[in-house]
Amino acid sequence: xxxxxxxxxxxxxxxxxxxxxxxxxxxxxxxxxxxxxxxxxxxxxxxxxxxxxxxxxxxxxxxxxxxxxxxxxxxxxxxxxxxxxxxxxxxxxxxxxxxxxxxxxxxxxxxxxxxx
Amino acid sequence: xxxxxxxxxxxxxxxxxxxxxxxxxxxxxxxxxxxxxxxxxxxxxxxxxxxxxxxxxxxxxxxxxxxxxxxxxxxxxxxxxxxxxxxxxxxxxxxxxxxxxxxxxxxxxxxxx
Numbered sequence: 001x002x003x004x005x006x007x008x009x010x011x012x013x014x015x016x017x018x019x020x021x022x023x024x025x026x027x028x029x030x031x032x033x034x035x036x037x038x039x040x041x042x043x044x045x046x047x048x049x050x051x052x053x054x055x056x057x058x059x060x061x062x063x064x065x066x067x068x069x070x071x072x073x074x075x076x077x078x079x080x081x082x083x084x085x086x087x088x089x090x091x092x093x094x095x096x097x098x099x100x101x102x103x104x105x106x107x108x109x110x111x112x113x114x115x116x
Numbered sequence: 117x118x119x120x121x122x123x124x125x126x127x128x129x130x131x132x133x134x135x136x137x138x139x140x141x142x143x144x145x146x147x148x149x150x151x152x153x154x155x156x157x158x159x160x161x162x163x164x165x166x167x168x169x170x171x172x173x174x175x176x177x178x179x180x181x182x183x184x185x186x187x188x189x190x191x192x193x194x195x196x197x198x199x200x201x202x203x204x205x206x207x208x209x210x211x212x213x214x215x216x217x218x219x220x221x222x223x224x225x226x227x228x229x
Contacts, residue, residue, distance in 0.1 A: 004159070031215060042221040043160070043205065056216050091159050097215055104150060105217065107159030 004108035006092050012114045013082045021077045021111045025094030032075045033105060034067055035091040043091070049075060050097060082115045089113075118143040122206045122220035129196050129227050137191040137223045139180075139206035147208040149173075149182050149189045154203045154222070163191075163204070198227045 005024040013019050025032050033048040036059075047057040049069040060067065064082075069075040079086055089112050093105040122139040129135060141147065148167045152160040164173035169184030178193045189206060206220040 033217075043219045045216060045219070048216060050215065058216075093159070095215070103209075104162045104165055105160075107161065109157070109159050 004092055004094050004106055006090075006108035006111050008111060009109065010112045010114075012116065014116055015083060016081050019079045019082050019086075019113055019115075021079075021090050021092075021113070023075045023077070023092030023108060024073060025075070025092070026096075026106055027073075029094035029096045029106070031095040031097045032069060033093040033095070034075070034077050035093065037089040037091055037110070038087075046077070079113075082113075084115045087113055087115045118145070118147075118208060118218040120206050120208055120218050120220040122204075123223045125203075125222070125224035127223060127225050129225070131197055131227055131229050132195050135191070135193045135196050135200075135225065137204055137206070137225075139189045139191065139220060141187050141189065141206070141208050141218075143208060143218075149180075150207040150209065150217075151178070151180060151189075151191050152205040152207060152219075154205065156202075160203075160205055196225070196227045198229050201225055201227045 007022045031050045034046040036044045045059040047060050047067045052069045064080045067077045089110040091110045093107040095103050095105045119142045123137045150165045151163040153163045154160040164175040166173035166182040172181045180189050180191045182189050203222045203224050205222045207217050209217045
């Protein structure tokens with residue numbers, strides 16, 4: 001089991017460019033979560049999918065950020081017109097949701113985005 | 117909504133001393149509680165979870181008891197090692213349909229030899 005895979009591990013963009021981050025969840029996990037992590041804000045929830053359907057995007061900035069899960073093997077987080085304040089580590093996690101009890105999350109190593 | 121409050125860091129200790137990281141939560145649901153640990157350059161990983169009130173979770177010498185009455189879930193270790201230096205997150209998960217987790221802001225622990 002390779003765990004959650006995130007690519008690229010590091011990405012540098014210029015201000016105003018687009019950035020697309022990829023996540024491959026653990027096979028068989030039914031939920032995928034995206035987070036943003038900074039020194040100041042800590043771990044911020046962005047959005048999550050269950051069985052590929054978007055369930056909660058309450059943490060997503062309404063402009064410029066979008067997430068998709070076109071199939072069960074990958075999800076993408078796209079940031080349009082990147083700004084320096086978007087610089088952060090973006091973490092993806094998957095979870096084997098099922099039954100009534102909440103299950104733990106398995107995190108990937110993250111993508112460090114730097115916007116110059 | 118749900119909230120989690122934990123000890124602000126950084127916490128600096130010497131090897132062999134004891135650790136307590138406080139975690140308090142507010143929720144209207146009956147949560148499952150988790151502690152995650154994040155080492156430099158990695159994503160958070162589960163330290164342990166405790167699904168039921170008044171039960172104890174433990175792993176790698178760390179333990180925490182889910183106190184439903186006090187709505188607390190403090191992390192403790194009797195004798196820390198330099199390798200325990202990391203960021204620790206307390207988290208609560210919903211139950212029955214609401215899978216969006218709530219994480220605390222994290223507590224950075226630095227252990228000196």
